[in-house]
Amino acid sequence: MSLAHADTSPPAAGAPYEALVEVLENEQTRQQLIEQLQLLAQQQGEQTSQDAKEAVPVAEHTATRPSKTKQLAATTRLIATDLGAQFHSLANVTQAMFVDDKDALNSDFDSKEFMHASINLGLVIIATWVLFWLLRRLSMPLFARLSHWSRHGKSKTPVLRLVVGVALAALVDVIAIGLAYTAGGLIATFIIGTTGELTTQGSLFLNAFLVIELLKAGLRVLFSSRYDGLRLLPINASEARYWNRWFALLIGLVGYGVLVVEPLVNINMSATLAQAVNTLVMVVAYIYAVLVILKNRVRLRRAIRLQAEKSTMNASQFSLILLSRIWHWLALAYFSTVFVLTLLSPELALPFVLIATLKTLGLIVLAILLSTLVSQTIGRHIHLSDELRRKLPLLEPRLNSYVPTALRFIRVLIVSMAVLLILNAWHVVDLTAWYESEAGGKLMSKIIAVAIILSISAMVWVVLASLIEHKLNPETGTGQPSARTQTLLLLFRNALAITLATMTFMIALSQIGINIGPLIAGAGVLGLAVGFGAQKLVQDIITGIFIQIENAMNTGDVVTLGGITGTAERLSIRSVGIRDLSGTYHIIPFSSVDTVSNYMRGFGFHVGEYRVAYRENIDDAIQQLQLAYDELAASEAMKNEILAPLEVSGVVALADSSVNIRVRIKSTPGMQWAVGRAYNRLVKQYFEQANIEIPYPHSRVYFGEDKAGHAPAANLRVIEQSVDSALAQQPKRTQAPLTVKLKNNSDTDDAPNEKDDN
Structure with missing residues (x-):
């Protein structure tokens, strides 16, 4: 006041x-x-x-208020008139000081006493500032150590070291300010002026010194120019030095002008002059702020856009790009609002603006620190122990896949809370009243309930999926799970995911306030309609259920379904995916499966039929087959895959050009083909060593006929060469040409025109 x-x-x-x-x-x-x-x-x-209410008629209360444009024009005209009157009074009072006009000044104004008080105040100011400078100089080694620890400490979370270092430095700074304030008060009370009495001038300065230096200490927390490890904002030293100097000058100008100069002028000289000085200080501060904003408009825009390019979130990039374009308008609006409020109501505007500004800066810094802390704590790649990674190999990738989504959600939550609290600080919204209202309380309870439900659902899924993974992992101590176990666990995991997602969605809707009864009934009707309209799908599911109950096949089995043979790679409740020998992947719905031929149940047989020529001894051939089996059963690769001795069925066919002997080898399931390939190789080797002929099919040669039914003559020659080396040098003898006429008929092998190509 x-x-x-x-x-x-x-x-x-x-x-x-x-x-x-x-x-x-x-x-x-x-x-x-x-x-x-x-x-x-x-x-x-x-x-x-x-x-006034009793005197004004009711009709005047219901009269139309002036428009916003007229109110703004009236307010502007009032401010301009007030400014003109204040500067006119300032000129008159200043002139009266030089001509010693007592009517314009306070009647008890004494220039000599005023000069003496000014000198004493100057001495108090000098003594306080010198003490504060000495205390700051003594604290510099401690600040340097805190900065080095903050940047190069051994803690795994740099932002925590930064916060602790800044807090300790701020504490030392506040202690220095308090000591300087106390020492200044003692000097002003017992050394300068009247002993034992603190003058009004000294009290005003010391109070202003305490407030302003505490604000500057807060600036040093944000824009520490000398110590990089004690700066909360992520900017370089030159930028920090520039903005620290600018804000410190602005705070000092407004603070000392309003808290010291204006009251002193009001007490010792004139209230009109004090009001004019106050207005002059605010005008100078406003012009200075506008000039600095316009000077740094482009430079700060580029810096903000550079931070936007580094951001990994689309929302953050958009917000920073938008801020880079309008930041100067926001700053101009802020200082213009402060300037107008100060002129209209300085007693109420300055405290409100100061508190709201401090709250805004504190919330912004706190949001940045929380976001950085979250990024450094859970934003890193999660590393589990080797034992846990061995037992649950998919847990670490699953947790790391959740980290980006969790970071985005937490950052959005932090930004939203910061914006709401900033609006509350400027009285744009009243969060306390809203939360205490019935609607606000219900909404917050619903949001908290939905968040808890989602968190519990996510934790349940991670735990159950990890348990299923534990059962599927062969290194957990229980050994390799069976194929049926693998198939059923994978189906259970898919069913669990669908069930958990559906239940979470329905419970969340019920917490929000949506009645899920009609949804459940509608889902039942929709399911019935789908059942009638999609009978094939229902048949697929029912058949798949019974196939799994009967354990007809599992993942990894070699089966024949629908005429396709291959390995079952994926089983769902509706279909099976089969990879055939050529690598083609087939999806077969269960409704089209009539028969399941599984080659992987219990054991397998290699069934081989081996042909020998008619002139060979059958017992010798069987003996060679047994020898080949003995070598196969003794080999390291196959001895564990053969389950029983060789079964010789004997001669199963007297074919056209061969005698067929059938044998059978019992093997582990899925290895019958490998056993057969290895056994065929050995049979070929043993038959060659025993000179047992493996015949191959004979061919009938046909040379065609002309229109008269006569076949052309075939000129056949048989070249004989002696094995004797001497006769090998003699000219080759040939037989006379032999003419053979082949007719196109269906005679048997007794036909005389047939020629064996052997």
Whole structure:
């Protein structure tokens, strides 16, 4: 409250002006006087308002209010008129000081006493600042050590080291400010001026020093220019130095001008001059702020866009790009609002703006620190122990796949809360009243309930999926699970995922307030309609269920389904995926499966039929087959795959050009083909060693006929060469040409025109 109003109110009867001065100089009595005046003003305002309501007719209350444009024009005209009157009064008072006009100045103004008080105040200021500078210099080694620890400490979370280091540095800074404030008060009380009495001028300066230096200490927390490890904002040293200097100058100009110069001028010189000084300080500060904003408009836009390019979230990139384009308009609007509010109501505007600004900066810094902390704690790649990774090999990738989504959700939550709290600090919204209301309380309870449900659902899925993975892993101590176990566990995992997602969705809807009864009934009707319209799908599912109950096949089995033979790679409740020998992947619905031929149940047989020529001894051939089996059964690769001795069925056919002997080898399931390939190789080798002929099919040669039915003559020659080396040098003898006529008929092998190509 300005003291000019106190001058216009006469004191109590018989009280001299010296008594009023003593009341104003004493802090306790001055505060009591202010409280009494405020109470009287409030009572007078309430009475005036009540009288006005009784006097104004009802029709005037219902009259149309002025438009927003007219209100803005009136406010602007009022500010301009007030500024003109203040500067006109400032000129008059300044002129009166030089001509010694007592009417324009306070009647008790004494220039000599004013100069003496100014000198004493200057000494207090110098002593306080020198002490504060010395304390800061003594604290510099400690700041350097804290900065080095913050940047190069051994802790795994750098942001925690940064916060701890900044907090300790801020504590040291606040202690230095407190010591300088205390020492300045002692010097002003016992050394300078009247001993044992703290003057009003000294008290005003010390209070302003405490407030302003605490604000500057907060600036040093954000823009520490000398110590990189004690700077909360992620900017370089030159940028920090520039903005720290700019904000410190602005705070010092407004703070000392409003908290020291204006009250001193009001007390010692003139209330009109004090009000004019206050306005002049705010005008200079506003112009200075506007010039700095316009000067750094492009440079800061580029810096913000560079941060947007580094961001990995689309929402953050969009927000930063938008901020880079409009940041200067926001800053100009902020300083313009502060300037206008200060001119209209300085007693209420300055505290409100200061508190709201401090809250805004604190919330922004806290949001940045929380986001950085979350990124550094859970944003890193999660590493599990070797034992846990061995037992649950898919747990680590699954957890790491959830990290980006969790980071996005937490960052959005942090930003949303920061924005709401900033709006609440500026009284745009009232979060306390909204939360205490019925709608706000219900909404918050629903949001918390849905978040808890989603968290529990995610944890249940991770636990159950990890348990299934534990059962499927052969290195967990229970050994390799069976194919049926693998198939059933995989089907159970898929069914669990669908069931858990459906239940979570329905419970979340019920918590929000949506009645899920009609949804369940509609789902039943829809299921019935789908059942009638998609009978093939229902048949697939039912057949698949019975196939799994009967354990007809499992993943990895070699089966024949629908005329396709291959390995079953994937089984679902509706279909099976088969990879055939050529690598083609087939999806076969269970409704088209009539027969399942599984080659992987219990054991397998290699059934081989081996042909020998008619002139060979059958017993010798069987003996060679047995020898080949003995070598196969003794080999390292196959001895564990053969389950029984060789079964010789004997001669099963007297074919056209061969005698067929059948044998059978019992093997482990799935190895009958490998056993057969290895056994065929050995049979070929043993038959060659025993000179047992393996015949191959004979061919009938046909040379065709002409139109008259006569076949052309075939000129056949048989070249004989002696094995004797001497005769090998003689000219080759040939037989006479032999003419053979072949007719096109269906005679048997006794036909005379047939020629064996052997």
